[in-house]
Amino acid sequence: MEFQGSLSHTRVPSSSNAVVVAGDNDGENPHAMVITSLRSQVADLVSQVTQLNSKLVQSYDRISDLEDNIHITSSAQRTATLQISALELERTQHLAALNTGLLVEKTHVTSELNRLMERATEEAARRGVAESAQQEIERDLDDLSAELFGRANAMVAEARLAAAKSERKVQEAETGLRGAEDAVRAMQEQMQALQAEKERADRAMDKGKWVERDAVVAPSVRLLSTHAPYHEFLLFVAHLRALRPTSSQPPPIATLLPLPFLTRLVAEDSDPTLRLDAAPALN
Numbered sequence: 001m002e003f004q005g006s007l008s009h010t011r012v013p014s015s016s017n018a019v020v021v022a023g024d025n026d027g028e029n030p031h032a033m034v035i036t037s038l039r040s041q042v043a044d045l046v047s048q049v050t051q052l053n054s055k056l057v058q059s060y061d062r063i064s065d066l067e068d069n070i071h072i073t074s075s076a077q078r079t080a081t082l083q084i085s086a087l088e089l090e091r092t093q094h095l096a097a098l099n100t101g102l103l104v105e106k107t108h109v110t111s112e113l114n115r116l117m118e119r120a121t122e123e124a125a126r127r128g129v130a131e132s133a134q135q136e137i138e139r140d141l142d143d144l145s146a147e148l149f150g151r152a153n154a155m156v157a158e159a160r161l162a163a164a165k166s167e168r169k170v171q172e173a174e175t176g177l178r179g180a181e182d183a184v185r186a187m188q189e190q191m192q193a194l195q196a197e198k199e200r201a202d203r204a205m206d207k208g209k210w211v212e213r214d215a216v217v218a219p220s221v222r223l224l225s226t227h228a229p230y231h232e233f234l235l236f237v238a239h240l241r242a243l244r245p246t247s248s249q250p251p252p253i254a255t256l257l258p259l260p261f262l263t264r265l266v267a268e269d270s271d272p273t274l275r276l277d278a279a280p281a282l283n
Contacts, residue, residue: 166253169270174250177237229264236261
């Protein structure tokens, strides 16, 4: 139809040209005029066919380009559809993992890390305080141990000194005891001699005889055996005599101090002598 329109469109100017030619050349041959008109129309038709052919080739090229574009677009669409399906599947799995707790959101992880860092900082600070307190306690323990060792050494020295004093007192007491036993034995012998002399004198007086004696009669000694210290002393002597057969070593002073006689000695003799607070004149 486009070709026919072109022909009809071409004929109109050709007719007008023919008319013009006819008007200009009234005296020429009409056949020549027709041939000239047809030639011009054929030339126009050839040019139009050439144009149409070029347009047809261009349309074919354009159709090929469009088909290539359609193919590329279809391939891209299929690829995009596959990617969308994969992303939808990944999104579904991600949401399921979030719901089940397999995955955690970044904000939650960040907040948890911040909380853990704060706790670690607090624990480090507490550890530093605890280590400082531990070092202070260790120093206090060292000082206390040194002080306790010093006190223990002082107590051991005092105990040794007290033991030495007690042993010396025991030795002095044993020496005094032996002296007292010797004095008692001498007094008993003297009393026995006096008693025998008295008996002889009594027998002589009964017979009516008096015997003069040149020997000087010793003054009578009166011993008190009714007061408490004497009985305590006798108990102390009896206790030592009971211990002597069982052991050749002297008994420990700690076992003898509870006896009444030594208790009296400590309270009435040793303490007033050794304690300055009991002597106001020296204080």
